[in-house]
Amino acid sequence: MALQVSGTGFGLIHGSRGGFRVRGVASESMPAKKVEGGKVKLGGTEVKVTKLGIGAWSWGDTGYWNDSQWDDRKQKEAKAAFDASIDGGITLFDTAEVYGAGIMMGAVNSETLLGDFIKERKKNDSVEVAVATKFAALPWRFGRGSVLSALQASLSRIGLSSVDLYQLHWPGFWGNEGYIDGLGDAFEKGLVKAVGVSNYNEKQLRDAYARLKKRGIPLAANQVNYSLIYRNPEINGVKATCDELGITLIAYSPMAQGILTGKYTPERPPTGPRGKVYTPEYLTKLQPLMTRIKEIAQNYSRSPTQVVLNWLTCQDNVIPIPGAKNAEQAKEFVGALGWRLTDEEVEELRSLAAQIPPATGLPFE
Numbered sequence: 001m002a003l004q005v006s007g008t009g010f011g012l013i014h015g016s017r018g019g020f021r022v023r024g025v026a027s028e029s030m031p032a033k034k035v036e037g038g039k040v041k042l043g044g045t046e047v048k049v050t051k052l053g054i055g056a057w058s059w060g061d062t063g064y065w066n067d068s069q070w071d072d073r074k075q076k077e078a079k080a081a082f083d084a085s086i087d088g089g090i091t092l093f094d095t096a097e098v099y100g101a102g103i104m105m106g107a108v109n110s111e112t113l114l115g116d117f118i119k120e121r122k123k124n125d126s127v128e129v130a131v132a133t134k135f136a137a138l139p140w141r142f143g144r145g146s147v148l149s150a151l152q153a154s155l156s157r158i159g160l161s162s163v164d165l166y167q168l169h170w171p172g173f174w175g176n177e178g179y180i181d182g183l184g185d186a187f188e189k190g191l192v193k194a195v196g197v198s199n200y201n202e203k204q205l206r207d208a209y210a211r212l213k214k215r216g217i218p219l220a221a222n223q224v225n226y227s228l229i230y231r232n233p234e235i236n237g238v239k240a241t242c243d244e245l246g247i248t249l250i251a252y253s254p255m256a257q258g259i260l261t262g263k264y265t266p267e268r269p270p271t272g273p274r275g276k277v278y279t280p281e282y283l284t285k286l287q288p289l290m291t292r293i294k295e296i297a298q299n300y301s302r303s304p305t306q307v308v309l310n311w312l313t314c315q316d317n318v319i320p321i322p323g324a325k326n327a328e329q330a331k332e333f334v335g336a337l338g339w340r341l342t343d344e345e346v347e348e349l350r351s352l353a354a355q356i357p358p359a360t361g362l363p364f365e
């Protein structure tokens with residue numbers, strides 16, 4: 001089950017691995033390579049984060065991911081994903097109070113897992129981890145006070161006294177002003193280093209920015225669905241508004257939930273909720289784009305995954321947050337940084353992708 005979010009509505013819906021490989025792809029047998037290229041500031045704040053973060057939605061989740069089952073093996077793999085990310089120099093992690101939570105029919109809260117992984121790691125390592133989490137604007141939550149109380153609960157699950165980024169997960173059912181004021185309160189109390197929103201359209205984004213600005217608080221980020229095959233932010237004004245106002249666009253589902261890695265094919269489509277959206281028919285239409293992605297990947301001795309993530313980092317002011325379930329996936333993300341597609345390749349992939357109809361029925365939108 002996953003939360004269904006739109007600009008105006010909210011609801012609940014019910015919600016194999018292949019092996020495409022090319023030369024030079026990071027794998028478990030390769031030593032972790034440190035990420036290159038340093039850090040970037042989140043919007044107009046002083047908070048610095050890596051140019052790519054790790055999404056932790058699948059950790060502990062049984063409503064959408066993990067074939068409805070969570071066990072010790074999967075938990076160990078998630079911990080290995082966390083450690084491999086840190087080893088590779090990626091230190092930004094994105095979670096949310098609803099990931100893995102009971103309301104989403106989850107098994108273990110993702111915030112709790114992330115907090116445990118951080119605690120364990122810090123026993124032997126002084127690494128600085130940047131945590132981004134989110135407030136769920138559930139219809140029965142009213143006003144600014146609900147933001148502070150939800151944040152306190154998140155901090156206690158994660159085991160931190162503050163987080164680097166606190167985001168409103170989706171627009172409020174009854175309006176956003178109270179939630180924005182609550183974000184501002186959290187910032188002024190020092191409980192969060194930066195504030196952001198998620199799934200906000202251009203108008204909602206401008207309103208949130210202006211309301212926070214009156215208090216001298218920068219709106220640091222808007223987290224939205226953005227990938228080669230989901231380029232709505234380029235069309236609906238969200239990307240341009242982020243650029244204009246100095247707000248970082250955090251790109252979620254940057255690999256279209258694994259589809260752009262190339263491992264799912266018309267003969268082997270994904271199972272579970274993803275299979276309803278990425279059908280064999282859709283995957284057939286995707287083939288010309290995937291073929292070109294694979295060719296480009298081969299030319300750079302990279303993997304398709306690294307190419308599609310690099311494409312996002314080439315869009316300036318964009319931080320992708322791919323989800324990693326295990327160390328191998330996390331290691332692969334490290335190789336998405338430290339190099340760059342040419343401008344011609346970026347545009348070629350965009351125009352090839354434009355010929356593919358948008359996937360419909362995604363859990364978020």
Ligand SMILES: NC(=O)c1ccc[n+]([C@@H]2O[C@H](COP(=O)([O-])OP(=O)(O)OC[C@H]3O[C@@H](n4cnc5c(N)ncnc54)[C@H](OP(=O)(O)O)[C@@H]3O)[C@@H](O)[C@H]2O)c1
Pocket residue numbers: 016017054055056057058065094095169198199223224251252253254255256257258259261263305321322323324325328329330332333364
């Ligand atoms: N704000 C929001 O409303 C919102 C909504 C969605 C997501 N998010 C955030 O964005 C993050 C990422 O989005 P997402 O998880 O939806 O999609 P994604 O990052 O595009 O895809 C993640 C999935 O792709 C597969 N994968 C990952 N690395 C791979 C690799 N190297 N090779 C092959 N397959 C790989 C894994 O699933 P399999 O191995 O099962 O294929 C993984 O769970 C989430 O964790 C969450 O933090 C936010």
